[in-house]
Amino acid sequence: MTETGESSIEGGCACKAVRYRMHAPALIVHCCHCTWCQRETGASFALNAMIEAERVVLLEGQPEVINTPSDSGAGQRVTRCPKCKIALWSNYGDGDLVRFVRVGTLDEPGRFPPDVHIFTESKQPWVVIPSGQRAVARFYKRDEVWPKSSIERLSAYKAKRLASA
Numbered sequence: 001m002t003e004t005g006e007s008s009i010e011g012g013c014a015c016k017a018v019r020y021r022m023h024a025p026a027l028i029v030h031c032c033h034c035t036w037c038q039r040e041t042g043a044s045f046a047l048n049a050m051i052e053a054e055r056v057v058l059l060e061g062q063p064e065v066i067n068t069p070s071d072s073g074a075g076q077r078v079t080r081c082p083k084c085k086i087a088l089w090s091n092y093g094d095g096d097l098v099r100f101v102r103v104g105t106l107d108e109p110g111r112f113p114p115d116v117h118i119f120t121e122s123k124q125p126w127v128v129i130p131s132g133q134r135a136v137a138r139f140y141k142r143d144e145v146w147p148k149s150s151i152e153r154l155s156a157y158k159a160k161r162l163a164s165a
């Protein structure tokens with residue numbers, strides 16, 4: 001879901017100790033079929049809604065950040081509930097600029113279908129990507145896939161963060 005407009009969507013972990021609210025639509029939603037995501041989820045792919053960190057607001061709880069190995073070697077910081085340890089979002093090598101919110105932790109995950117399937121070269125063989133959905137063997141160039149509004153939103157946000165740093 002990347003259309004602009006009012007958005008206030010909540011989510012949380014399994015034990016309800018951590019609750020959060022997303023104050024904007026996702027910049028983009030990735031369905032990632034890489035083997036790392038398969039291992040981390042124990043499932044066939046990960047579904048992540050990318051969103052500016054400051055637009056993900058904690059309502060309850062104090063999540064913990066766990067450093068986790070990643071394919072690039074740079075590592076991934078996974079934010080988890082301190083009690084039930086469910087992963088809520090993660091960051092890759094950008095400090096805490098953009099969060100990859102685990103769509104399955106949202107109260108209405110069906111509102112966030114994937115905009116693009118990535119790393120389909122390692123997808124499980126039985127996973128069939130619906131025709132007409134954008135899919136790439138590994139990764140993509142941002143300006144070829146992201147909606148213009150999301151590109152503009154991210155660069156405005158980065159400029160603002162830079163100015164206040």
Ligand SMILES: [Zn+2]
Pocket residue numbers: 013014015016017018081082083084085086
């Ligand atoms: Zn929990």
Ligand SMILES: [Zn+2]
Pocket residue numbers: 032033034035036037038046119
């Ligand atoms: Zn992945």
